[in-house]
Amino acid sequence: METTHLKTVDPISQKLLLSASKRGIELSWERFEQAQPQDGFLRLGLSCPFGCMDGPCRIDPFGRGPGKGICGLGKDEMVAGMLLRLCLQGTLEALDTVLSFDAIPDVQFSAELNQITAPILSKNGQYDLSANDIFRSSAMLHRPSCSFKRLLSQSFRLSLLTLGFLEKNAEQSLSGPVNVSAGYGSLADHSVYIGICGNPSTSFLEAIELECKQNSGLPASLVSLGEWLVMNKMYIPVACTSGEAELLLGSGAIHLLVAGQGTDPGLVDVCRQMGVPVITEEELPEPADVVLQAQNYFATLSQSMLPDDIPAVHEDQVVMSSEQFNKVAGKGNREKLALVGGTDTPQQSLGQLPVEIASSLSDQGFQVASWGDAALWMIKDSKMNQKKEGAPLILEPGQGPLLTIKALAVAEQLDRLQGICFTGLKSCKDFTAALGLAYLGGRVCVATPAPLHGSQDVCRVLAEMVEHNHGQFIHFDHSPQPQEILEWLTSF
Numbered sequence: 447m448e449t450t451h452l453k454t455v456d457p458i459s460q461k462l463l464l465s466a467s468k469r470g471i472e473l474s475w476e477r478f479e480q481a482q483p484q485d486g487f488l489r490l491g492l493s494c495p496f497g498c499m500d501g502p503c504r505i506d507p508f509g510r511g512p513g514k515g516i517c518g519l520g521k522d523e524m525v526a527g528m529l530l531r532l533c534l535q536g537t538l539e540a541l542d543t544v545l546s547f548d549a550i551p552d553v554q555f556s557a558e559l560n561q562i563t564a565p566i567l568s569k570n571g572q573y574d575l576s577a578n579d580i581f582r583s584s585a586m587l588h589r590p591s592c593s594f595k596r597l598l599s600q601s602f603r604l605s606l607l608t609l610g611f612l613e614k615n616a617e618q619s620l621s622g623p624v625n626v627s628a629g630y631g632s633l634a635d636h637s638v639y640i641g642i643c644g645n646p647s648t649s650f651l652e653a654i655e656l657e658c659k660q661n662s663g664l665p666a667s668l669v670s671l672g673e674w675l676v677m678n679k680m681y682i683p684v685a686c687t688s689g690e691a692e693l694l695l696g697s698g699a700i701h702l703l704v705a706g707q708g709t710d711p712g713l714v715d716v717c718r719q720m721g722v723p724v725i726t727e728e729e730l731p732e733p734a735d736v737v738l739q740a741q742n743y744f745a746t747l748s749q750s751m752l753p754d755d756i757p758a759v760h761e762d763q764v765v766m767s768s769e770q771f772n773k774v775a776g777k778g779n780r781e782k783l784a785l786v787g788g789t790d791t792p793q794q795s796l797g798q799l800p801v802e803i804a805s806s807l808s809d810q811g812f813q814v815a816s817w818g819d820a821a822l823w824m825i826k827d828s829k830m831n832q833k834k835e836g837a838p839l840i841l842e843p844g845q846g847p848l849l850t851i852k853a854l855a856v857a858e859q860l861d862r863l864q865g866i867c868f869t870g871l872k873s874c875k876d877f878t879a880a881l882g883l884a885y886l887g888g889r890v891c892v893a894t895p896a897p898l899h900g901s902q903d904v905c906r907v908l909a910e911m912v913e914h915n916h917g918q919f920i921h922f923d924h925s926p927q928p929q930e931i932l933e934w935l936t937s938f
């Protein structure tokens with residue numbers, strides 16, 4: 447465990463890692479190490495993504511094994527098919543966020559987004575987007591029959607569709623700026639904490655919070671473990687980033703886990719190892735019983751592993767509404783803006799990319815805006831190092847970079863956007879959105895390796911199609927160092 451500093455930049459997380467190791471608690475870092483080396487064919491996009499039962503087929507990138515699939519599929523189409531499959535999954539994830547509004551929603555962009563997408567579609571000779579693109583993409587993935595350029599072109603259409611669904615989801619965003627508090631300091635009272643992962647319904651959380659307020663037993667409260675969850679027009683305090691959630695559960699500082707949809711199995715497993723009660727909404731638990739279970743678990747503990755000297759939280763971090771951001775992006779402002787956001791990933795030391803990149807950009811005079819885990823790391827870093835200058839703008843997690851591009855486009859300020867860096871991607875939805883932002887003309891970099899490097903032609907044509915719209919899509923076949931991204935971000 448002498449490598450704790452390589453796993454996370456937070457000193458408290460490093461202490462918790464040591465403590466978990468001594469107690470034999472298995473965490474994601476151990477599983478990540480055991481999973482190495484991961485499938486190199488999949489990593490390069492050379493494992494067939496088509497819905498065919500004749501396989502599985504893989505293509506050897508070094509020419510020592512098969513050079514084609516059984517049906518004759520070549521590596522260019524295999525890699526481009528992999529991209530389309532990722533984008534189809536990303537689009538379906540984005541669609542899922544808006545399905546509660548309509549059965550299959552219309553793809554109707556706002557006036558601002560339409561102002562950007564319409565010329566792009568027209569310039570590329572493409573017809574209007576519709577939900578039919580989802581079914582068409584699925585049909586293209588039944589068996590290989592299209593050229594790789596056609597597969598790439600369809601991937602871009604899905605990436606724009608994904609942005610449209612994300613924008614529609616943002617209709618339920620907050621109307622005004624809202625504060626968020628973040629960091630282990632959310633647990634400074636060492637009282638009963640009910641941790642939340644995934645996305646349980648707001649009504650379910652409100653019922654538990656009401657019970658916490660009215661309950662006459664030990665004081666209890668809700669904290670989020672890496673999710674940005676709004677309740678009663680406030681963000682629930684975020685005790686840790688998503689990558690630290692297992693660590694925090696393993697510390698004994700959380701006394702019950704509400705496992706919403708999307709909760710990783712590893713989190714439930716740590717709870718099992720620790721004896722922490724886990725509940726799901728589907729079990730229809732009574733709020734009083736939820737709070738009682740948390741209080742009972744708290745009463746069995748001698749102490750949590752969380753140190754006493756945790757820094758207090760930043761209470762005054764404002765998450766900007768669209769309206770507020772539009773003012774920042776107003777015509778008078780010429781400051782260069784760099785977007786650095788995204789989720790924790792096991793491939794990177796937690797917090798390293800966002801903290802180092804944001805600090806360096808800020809020192810060089812750029813305004814930095816952030817969202818997701820990356821924003822939490824910047825908030826934590828400013829507290830740990832008592833920074834007063836260069837605080838990042840915090841954007842709504844669901845639409846951070848899209849919000850920015852729209853605001854800058856309307857203000858005719860897109861040239862102020864230095865670049866968009868996704869420091870980590872957890873879902874296909876984020877990957878597809880990143881591709882869409884590049885296709886709209888943004889300079890976009892994704893730090894999570896993309897499974898595209900099995901075909902140089904696919905990488906080249908993909909870059910050309912983005913550059914045709916004055917965008918850039920930078921991706922790696924390895925986990926990049928902060929300096930690699932900084933050189934790109936500041937290179938023009």
Ligand code: SF4
Binds near residue numbers: 514
């Ligand atoms: S589509 Fe072709 S390459 Fe893919 S699994 Fe089927 S036979 Fe193999």
